Amino acid sequence: MEEKLQEGRYDFQLTEEQEQRAARLHEENINIDLLFQGPLSPKAIPQAVAQRLKELCEPYRDEPMVYSHMPAKLLVKMMAAGELPQYKEEWYRSGITAGNRELHLNDMETILDSMGQVQLQFDTAADWLVKARKAEDIRAAKQSGRKAGIVTAQETDGLGRNLGLLETLHQFGLRVLQLTYNNQNLVGSGCAEAANGGLSNYGVRFVERLNQLGIVVDTGHCGKQTTLDACRVSSAPVIASHTGVERLYPHMRCKSDEEILAVAGTGGVVGIFAMPWFVHGDPANTTLDHVLDHIDYVVRLAGVDYVGIGTDWPMSDVEWSLIYFKEHIAPRLGFAKGDGPSTETVKGLETYGRFGNFTRGLVARGYSDTDIAKIMGGNWLRVFEQVWG
Template identity: 70%
Template sequence: MNESYEGLYPFDLTQEQEERARKIHEESIVIDMLFQGPLSPNAIPDSIADKLKEMCEEYADDPMTYSRMPSKLIMAMSKNGELPAFKEEWYQSGITAGNRQLSLSSQESIITSIADVQSQFDAFDWLTKAKTANDIRNAKANHLKAGIISAQETDGLGKNLAFLDSLYDFGLRMLQLTYNNQNQIGAGCAEQANGGVTNFGVQFIHKLNELGILVDTSHCGKQTTLDACSHSNHPVVASHTGVENLFNHMRCKSDDEIKAIAKTGGVIGVFAMPWFVHDDPNDTTLDHVLDHIDYIVDLVGIDHVGIGTDWPMSDVTWSLVYFKEHIAPKLGFKKGNGPSTETVKGLEKYGYFINFTRGLVKRGYTDQDIQKIIGGNWLRVFEEVCG
């Protein structure tokens, strides 16, 4: 980690507390279980953002492609060395392991996203594929970073469970059952009908158990989450969510869901989405995010909470504005109620990730408990399910 520690959130720690937080952060395995970084609009120069806008104009007639193209170009620029901040921000963050995400929305996207994700491992000699918990431990020991392959949708799989074998062989280790809406597995959190898991969904969950792929319920509806916990033989997770009792949003989990996930031995990852954890996205701070962590610890114990920020994105501001206006409503988000340009104060860039550890020190957690929250709990459940 860079010794400058830019962007420290004003927790008003003593010098002793600051030194303790830095020591914990630097020595621990740190895992962000829904890692959209390492870049963010604040880490990408304006000159690059302007250049990307020019490059994307030819796709303006295709809203979905136009929205997704900047992040693809950012990755390409990172791989060819035009954006050194990609590596710099990841190492500054202290994050040992984070997601590299596949798109399983269609068979075409499965093929292209596998190629895109594999190209990251091929391009960066400091990035390793995490198929087991020991892969993550080895990355930490060798000053490398680990990518956990995950996906948030399943539509492209249809009802062909054999696809999961191939994806597992590639490295898929966490899969979300639904993304907001109804699919063949169950009802998402944006569905009016709280339908739960389908008959096929039960088969799907058992197949994930058989292979050793984490069952993720983040965007699932309440009954789907409860059903997943009931049918899974392995720990279930919600990689990125919040507490409904603190902020009543469709993307947050009820006490019953949190308790059910914990009962399986699973982990609830708290996100840093300004619109989903506090009523004013323009004034959402890391303290508001930590409130959700505290609540889960009080409700189900220290062993069942982690971090899955899901924000900020490796994208540019103009693209995020376009996404909110044109794409988010198609994904089940209500107008004005989805990802945009705001960030949590204290996590404007992934390089500021140490603020989580600093905030937990401020709130009186022990060193051991902090280590569990910032990565130890994820490592435990990853090892139990994936090996």
């Protein structure tokens, strides 16, 4: 493991003894990224593959949503065909025990399509990637040297008012569901919604049904009142899978102190993201230290038991597609012009293979072995054990 951390080390000015400690902890701990866009990323995808994808996608350029989403789908198909060994190599290089595999619930077509895409990953990599339905599945994966995929989703639009579909998705393996994605929907108001309306009456029933099924309530992209309402209504821990601290950087995607404390009050976890545009004012010069500042803040405010990691970056995509996404797709999703995913990365997390820098950074900041284990994955695992069983 120490050799893996040598490559791409962010300069935390650790002593050799600290480096050895970090390597040991990263190897021993159950490390979880609850917004794991990878394992591939622009810098981990061979240039020849990126060019091939561009040629395959070019005929769909006049269909923005299709054109934008196609590279990620094609990468999965290439992995399934055995053409992308980097998929497994980069996941193992990262040391991440478990990361989410995301469903898209925009409408019925995307629900069915993404279920196929997600299942293909599990079926193709069945010898090393398992679907986590219980917390024990993650522990077992760690013990056997395999990886665990957590099925999640970030939007609920495609469900309409059909709560029965939640049971079907749970049977498929859905275990974490975000209530809103930036904008208003039937459940509640997203973080980009000026009205800040909170949960609807239907949204209250929606949260109660998630509790009954054992699906974690996620408020990552939710508006302030929706987050507070979810924490009030839910009988199980509520999380924010990927967010930041509003007091450190006042972006709509970040949470106020009140929200952070509300999530912690349910026994939930606030996952800190590594998005260059959302944690610091200069995306081109955002570093892992800036990300760790957000972790430190939550620890001081709410306690070390209530913070985790949900990087949300780097995305499993190619550079030309990310540029197109920022220019043509992000504004449709409620992001301000020029905001949202593009080509910048956090210095220290240019690829997922450098995820060990999180452990190194926590060592540099003086956290104990026990607290590092909690932040790197133990807190998420505690929530999963409470909600999933």
